[in-house]
Amino acid sequence: MTPEAAGRAAAEAFRAEYRLGQQALGDLVAVIEQSTGVDVSVVDADDDEHGMTMRDPQRGRVFIAVARTHNPMRQRSTLAHELAHVIFGDWEQPDSGDWHERDPVEQRADAFARHLLVPLQALKDFHSHPITELADLSAVVQRFLVSPVIASIALRQAALIDEATKQEWISIPTRSLATRFGWSDQYLALADESNRTRAPQRLLARAVRGYSENVVSLSALARLRGVAEADVEAELAEAGIIPEPTSVRWADPADLPPVEVDLSGLEEDLEGPTE
Numbered sequence: 194m195t196p197e198a199a200g201r202a203a204a205e206a207f208r209a210e211y212r213l214g215q216q217a218l219g220d221l222v223a224v225i226e227q228s229t230g231v232d233v234s235v236v237d238a239d240d241d242e243h244g245m246t247m248r249d250p251q252r253g254r255v256f257i258a259v260a261r262t263h264n265p266m267r268q269r270s271t272l273a274h275e276l277a278h279v280i281f282g283d284w285e286q287p288d289s290g291d292w293h294e295r296d297p298v299e300q301r302a303d304a305f306a307r308h309l310l311v312p313l314q315a316l317k318d319f320h321s322h323p324i325t326e327l328a329d330l331s332a333v334v335q336r337f338l339v340s341p342v343i344a345s346i347a348l349r350q351a352a353l354i355d356e357a358t359k360q361e362w363i364s365i366p367t368r369s370l371a372t373r374f375g376w377s378d379q380y381l382a383l384a385d386e387s388n389r390t391r392a393p394q395r396l397l398a399r400a401v402r403g404y405s406e407n408v409v410s411l412s413a414l415a416r417l418r419g420v421a422e423a424d425v426e427a428e429l430a431e432a433g434i435i436p437e438p439t440s441v442r443w444a445d446p447a448d449l450p451p452v453e454v455d456l457s458g459l460e461e462d463l464e465g466p467t468e
Contacts, residue, residue: 196297200304203280207309215315217337221272222391231255231279232393233272244271246278255279256393265380265387266340266367273306280305311337311347320353330362331370338383341365390419404429407436 194202208214211228218224222233238260247256257275262268277283283298295303311333319336320329333344342363349359371380392400400417403409414429415422429435 196300197304200277200301200306201308201313203277203301204305204308205312207276207280207305208312215312215318217315218310221269223394225257225272225276226394229255229276229279231257231276232395233257233259233391234393235259235261235268235387235389235391237261237390243267244275246275246283248284261388261390263384263388264367265383266334266338266343268387269310269338270306270340270343273309274302276309277302277305307339307343307347310339311343313347313351316347316351316353320348320351323353324348325354325358327362327365327370328374330365331374331376334367334370335374335376335379340367341370392417392419401429401434405434405436407439 207228211224213224213228222235225231225233232254234256236258238258242260243262244257244259247258248254249256257272257279259268259271259275281298281301283302315337316333319333324330330341330344330348333339333348334341337344339347345354345359345362348354348362349356354362368377368380371377397417400409400414404411404414411422411426415425418425
């Protein structure tokens, strides 16, 4: 099976297993965490670092990390790409994050990401006849929240555009489409969201519980969230999450058990000869 076919089959199987249907996927971090149980984090990283997948061989825990970025479509592609490595168990395969010249493992992950984000059947349902207008490309990009590159490749595979149109459209920036066709406010909101750090949901839930039980400090919780302590405290208080009061129980001397001390040895020492 070719990398393209394997990636498509796995993406379709993933959607079927988790009953995602053919609809466009919203918050991809939440989709991954809720469906697979894999912890996902959005972190600060260098400009040339997009994402990575790690696995603890001792406990079998899997962790996906992606870089925060002003490019929300790239972040979604990276998340779907890293999910492919989880699905296929590509633990030993280094990921350069380069979407150009790829080995078969990376090609398979690329195909999985594309078919997960833009199922061909969903695309055909969205556009039932060949398209030639840039506005139609914009509609696909906006609906499925993918880059023009991925949208153009998917449109070509669905036989909705020809090869020349694909080559023309893959170089168009997403923001240019958003500005031209009136959804720049939505794009800026997506970019703002993708440029924020984000802690794994399960870890954050445990930390909030620890805070409520007075075993996790407010400063630790704020560092985990990457926001100011005052903002976190106000948010928690609004949600009714207030640390339980701590009390130190002092023992009453009358409640202490009697202690017997044998001083006979000390008395013998004191009665002994002195110099």
